Amino acid sequence: MVLSLWRYSHLVLAISSALFLIIASITGIILAFEPISNSIQPYVVNNLHEISLGETIQTLKNEYDEVLEFEVTPSDFVIASVITKDGESQTGYIDPITGKILGEVKERAPIFSFTTNLHRSLFLKSIGRFFIGLVSLLLCLIAVTGLLVLAQRQGGFLKLYTKVQERNFNQRYHVILGRWLLYPILILAITGVYLSAEKFSLLPESDLQHHWDVDGTENKPSLDLIDFPIFKQTSLNEVRKITFPFSEDTEDYYEVALLDKELFIHQYNGAVVSELTYPFVRVASQLSFRLHTGQGSVLWSLVLLVASMSILFFIYSGIAMTLKRSKKSKSxxxxxxxxxxxxxxxxxxxxxxxxxxxxxxxxxxxxxxxxxxxxxxxxxxxxxxxxxxxxxxxxxxxxxxxxxxxxxxxxxxxxxxxxxxxxxxxxxxxxxxxxxxxxxxxxxxxxxxxxxxxxxxxxxxxxxxxxxxxxxxxxxxxxxxxxEMSLQASIRQNKKKLHSFTVVEKTDLNKDDTFILQLKSAKRVPFQSGDLVAITPENETKARQYSVAKIDKKIVLSVKKHDQGKCSSYMSTLELGNKISGTLEKNTKFHFPKHARSIICIANGTGIAPFLGMIEENTKQIPMHIFWGGRTEESFAMYEKFMRRALSRKRIKSYKNAYSREGNQQYVQDVLATKRALIAEVLTTGGAIMICGSLAMQYQVLELLEQVSNEELKRPLIYFEKNQQLFMDCY
Missing domain, CATH: 3.40.50.360 (Flavodoxin domain)
Structure with missing residues (x-):
């Protein structure tokens, strides 16, 4: 009941605010480019933390007849208002080390001004600001409810970042992007709410009033500016604005606005006459502005850019999933x-x-x-x-x-x-x-x-x-x-594109009534080893799927003829040159793991088929070990030529067989049990284990792998499954 409540709350909140979120996201994307564009301007000072306030003040005093004020912007520009020695009044970007003016202060680009107004208020002034603040609050709730739904889906907060199994594109990336971008989106939303609350005076007011006694110190300086303790200890990255004294009177001070406080500094001896620490509301306001806009940090502005773009994707994917679920709910x-x-x-x-x-x-x-x-x-x-x-x-x-x-x-x-x-x-x-x-x-x-x-x-x-x-x-x-019924239930209602294949090679049935069939399509059909081909026998409606190998652009199948198997019986009668029809289906969860450092392939019976093709894909000669189980040595004869060829070309490193009806009478899991060290090495070095064949074999192999994982590696097998090192396609 709780899960349902959170899911529907998430949906209702998203739908109710979707239009405003789209506007806010698009404008947010545009505004995220402003800090990025500012960062490449020639006026940016990249080493503010290395320059003391005293050095800059002394430089400006030496360079100009009079200095009125200067400020350090969130974009790391230093802007000064001065009177030159020629008596001209100038305001411009300066180099804080040389004091030289680098250029005139430019007006903000029209596109950013326009977008800011739209982003803040929708051009509706106070009403618009209210709606934007409300949408920010809704976005907070959407993020929180989404987190709760995601945690439930993944099996708890501790498993929030475990492997995502959904294959549907919208659902998969809604989860993946959601869990990584949740925090930037929450920061955007919370700071948006805070800034809106500030505009509507909903936060405690911070009354900053300096109180000080007039100091009767002599007019003559007792220290050079550069030696004022507070100026020496303060670097420019801590400064917001400095206002210089209007006169030489001792009652006029340097007014220094830092990030967290304001100071009045005596202009002759450098004493701190008055100090006011900003209350939390004021500091939080400045921090919220920087976090919400990305000013002063290219990296954070890039994060905000991605977060804003992701909101658009979440809206799209959420709508797509809702429509899909709505269609299915009718059923x-x-x-x-x-x-x-x-x-x-x-x-x-x-x-x-x-x-x-x-x-x-x-x-x-x-x-x-x-x-x-x-x-x-x-x-x-x-x-x-x-x-x-x-x-x-x-x-x-x-x-x-x-x-x-x-x-x-x-x-x-x-x-x-x-x-x-x-x-x-x-x-x-x-x-x-x-x-x-x-x-x-x-x-x-x-x-x-x-x-x-x-x-x-x-x-x-x-x-x-x-x-x-x-x-x-x-x-x-x-x-x-x-x-004793005769149900004929099939879930394959959607017709897939039929392809025509020609039989180009077919082996005789061996002792186990198994044969290899090679098919070639007249048209180019994209597929990979591990994909599935569905064949429907003549005069039948039910298709049978087979895992395929891709060898020399041909489809290679390993088929066991069953007495009551209509499809396998039909295929066993095919001759060279015969035409058959079938559909191909991607099976991406069982493709060759190209980035694995080593691979163990485990199969029994006809389950070896996809591995025959994957061996051909191993052009980088990744260490590959094949384990196969069948009844007798004769059962393996039809696959042996593939193995010998692979060994000679170094496409595989080894292959081991288990025969249940002769010799030691072993199953493939029994042979595998003698290779515990190899299993442990493959898992610990980022290798992959692939299993194809019967479900009964799969369960036995998984039991062995679980045992090896726990005893040799001191970790449960699920750790390696989540690390995408275990691939299975059993039936």
Missing amino acids: EKPIVSQGKDASEYILLVGSETGNTYTFARAVHRSLVQQGKTVFMSSLNEYSTYKKATHLLIFTATYGDGDAPTNARNFEKLVAKITPITPLKFAVVGFGSSIYPKYCRFAIRVDALLHKNPMYQPVMPLHKIDDQSEDSFQHWVHDWNTHT
Whole structure:
């Protein structure tokens, strides 16, 4: 409930202030260039901290007949008003070391003056200033609520800067830029609020009044100006303005305005006649101005420039995500066949972004086609169902193992509501295995239902990693096996561009009914090893995905023919010159890690396919070690030529095989266990470990890697996962 409150608060605040934020951001971008342009002017004094106030005053006194005042601007210009020895009055930029006038004081560029007025008040004077101040306050709240949502999504404040898994461009960079630019944006917003409050006299007034006794010291100087203690100790970067005495009378003083206080200095003996330290309100005002405008710091003005630009991106990406979620929310409305009390099958969904509904709708459609009555709704809508016999739960996990927003009440509802009749149930969890609490909410739901005798499991909990179509089809197959149904659920509704491929090479089936197929496209089709090709057999509607290798611009597949596999059986009958159609899909999470210092590739069966192509990409000869598991030595024969060629070209450093049906009868994880030192070295030196093959193999390998990581490196494996050193594509 709290998470939902923060998310919607963030959204409402952003929408309500979007127009003003756009104006403020665009004008902020323009104004950020002013300090940058000032920094390249010839009048800038770069070493103010090395020049004492006394040196500059003495230089000016020597150079001019009379000095009225000089000031140091936030842009590090020194401006003096003087009367020359020829009696002329001049005001200009000066060199504080030589006292020479470098140029006349220029008026501010019209574009910056215009933009400042628009930025401060929208040309609406007090009303405009009020709106801008209000928008600054709203921006503070937007940043804070965004931080709370982000922390929840990442699993807590301590994990705020852990790896971001979102793949959608808008969502991914909304998070990445948000967490790095949060602080500059907060500073912009807070200083904007402070400066607005100051303009409307909402801050405590600081009444600065000097009080001093007239000093009757002789008119003759007792010290040279350059030797005045306060002038010797004060460098120019601490000074804002100096006003010189109007006469030689002892009652006229040097009026010195520093960054944090004002001083009256006796013009003959250098004594501090009066000193007023600025109150916090005054110091905070000066600091707020510098932080809000970037004056005096090119680096900070660049930060403000990026922050202002990022606000525009946040508005764009936020709108894009909201529209996307809005479209998906329409699909989240209950799909009813006969109503909840007239349906046999109850399909409840927990989804944060709407993606899980895609899978649920596919099952819903297929159940209806099977003549079943189905009611589909969210987990928060759990209730009693008069005629229900089956309960299917499809749920994602949000944040740090939490329930999605539309499932947050489910556990409480289950504890309160007793089914009218016993329900057979199945739970499907959706998530990403890269997270430590993978499918944690689905696990909790499954355990909760197992504890209640009114719920009877149809099949074990099934987890779907990264919305895998293959994993989903495995569940459909298992469901059909357990229920003797024949669901044909598919989530591939969007038609992708079909490409025509020609079979240019094909090996015979080996002892394991496995073969290598090489395809070539008539047209140039961009792809990489690790991408996926989806092939649909003739007279069929369901496509089967295969991980591809790219070798000599050809698609190379390793396919195992299954007795009941329609696609693999179809492909096993292909001959040289045959044409087939398929679609290519990017799989960026499993491309060759070019920046890794070394690589371990682990595969079993046909999972070796993408590695055959990645070996070809290893032109820089990164140390690469291949571990493969199969049944027999003959199983590996079709891949051996690729390995020998790679060794001769130094594309790989070694390869090791494990055979489960002969010799020592080992699995690939058993061979890998003898290379603990190699694993530790690869991980500690910034190398990568890649796994491709069966899920069963993946789980065993991950268990071994976790053990090595904890025992040898004293760190959990998740550390290296977050460091993008672990890549997996298993099925």
